[in-house]
Amino acid sequence: MRLHSPSLSELHAFATAARLGSFTRAAEQLHVTQGAISRAIARLEDHLGVALFVREGRHRVLTRDGRQYLDAVVAPLASIESASQALRRHHAARALRLSVPPTLFSHWLIPRLPDFSARHAEVTLSFAPYQRDDPMTAADIDAWIRVGGTGWPAGIAADYLIGREIVPICRPQDLTGAGAIRTPADLLTRPLLFHTHYPDTWAHWFTQVGCPHGPLAPAADFDQVGLLAQAVMAGLGVAVVPRCLIEAELAAGRIAIALQQDPPVSVARGYHLCRPLDRPAHPGLSRLREWLLAQAGQRAEYP
Incomplete structure (x- = not known):
């Protein structure tokens, strides 16, 4: 089935410019360039085959077609935005669950955790029981700290932390x-x-x-x-x-x-932060990763 609806980015550019009456102010609100707004609306007009705006002085004013289209899309856009924000908030509120070897946990990580909590109070941590031969496939665990050197399982990204x-x-x-x-x-x-x-x-x-x-x-x-x-x-x-x-x-x-x-x-082995690449990361994982690398004196080399 051929889809007749445009992209969400074009719709957001259109709705924001219509509400503010200015491509420049729309660009500022959406954190893009004015050229990006202009191009998005041009693509939308080309897709729909109608003009949505006319210029009156320094302002952009909706045409009759533009007003009708805005009335039709503004509520669905708001619903999509609201649902997306609610899902993100729910996901962010879920505790970031880790599995950590007991010795590193008690001797190195726990003494440092108050600093992480002070810096990132919005991230709640939860710790899963440690399993030495864990294949790192559990869906309820967001990341693992494991001893190793090379040869990590497929789909796992590993950052060296400390321990060599x-x-x-x-x-x-x-x-x-x-x-x-x-x-x-x-x-x-x-x-x-x-x-x-x-x-x-x-x-x-x-x-x-x-x-x-x-x-x-x-x-x-x-x-x-x-x-x-x-x-x-x-x-x-x-x-x-x-x-x-x-x-x-x-x-x-x-x-x-x-x-x-x-x-x-x-030695070649050391403690690594291991994270799965085949599913969306917990929102707090990037903050924990950056903090762990800083605590270990390492530098983040890739996101």
């Missing part, structure tokens, strides 16, 4: 006195604590700092960085962890970085 820098940690007292940790080789004499899911991290760190080593066996392993930090503080051994996850413990002096490296040792 790794550091060896120990108790502050391990850096003083007899037997203090002063070189990478000194760490090999201590019980090495491993992360259950990333058992190769210690080998990677020793290789990157140029410290020869044989097979590395864990004195104990833990499946969360928070537990690794607790074990280090308890004196069970030393661990290597993402620096971003031990900020509070470092600031409080409960643990220490055993050896500082310049440049820092990094």
Whole structure:
């Protein structure tokens, strides 16, 4: 079926110019150029085959056909605008739902969330239970923060946030006195604590700092960085962890970085903000994304 109705942009240009009696003022209200208004109305007149305006001095005045057409379209236009605004308000009022790994959530994100709330009080956040092997297809989740490097699922855009820098940690007292940790080789004499899911991290760190080593066996392993930090503080051994996850413990002096490296040792994986591309984004997601990138010291490279 052939459609005889013009585009909404042309109708809005026509109705606004008719109400204000000026193409210039219509352009200002609709945040476009006067030329855009003129072209939209010219297309509308060409489409309808009638003149809608005549010029009288500095004003644009509706013709008889223009008045009749305005009377016919003004109410439907208002209804469409009202329905669109109501839907946007409803969508914006829905909480922005995220899924975040517990360790990053508790050690990095939660301490920063008051700043986001102060800046974006209009965005309500909701947090879904974390699933380690989540395929990121749930329709009720707007975005995920996940550990990874490359190879994200099709239809997922991923922004790197933080977490690639790794550091060896120990108790502050391990850096003083007899037997203090002063070189990478000194760490090999201590019980090495491993992360259950990333058992190769210690080998990677020793290789990157140029410290020869044989097979590395864990004195104990833990499946969360928070537990690794607790074990280090308890004196069970030393661990290597993402620096971003031990900020509070470092600031409080409960643990220490055993050896500082310049440049820092990094791994390929890190925490990424993952968002689906196959459905409309929550209105608050762009604000959260920009804020997260700023907090992580990253720069937004694409919208």
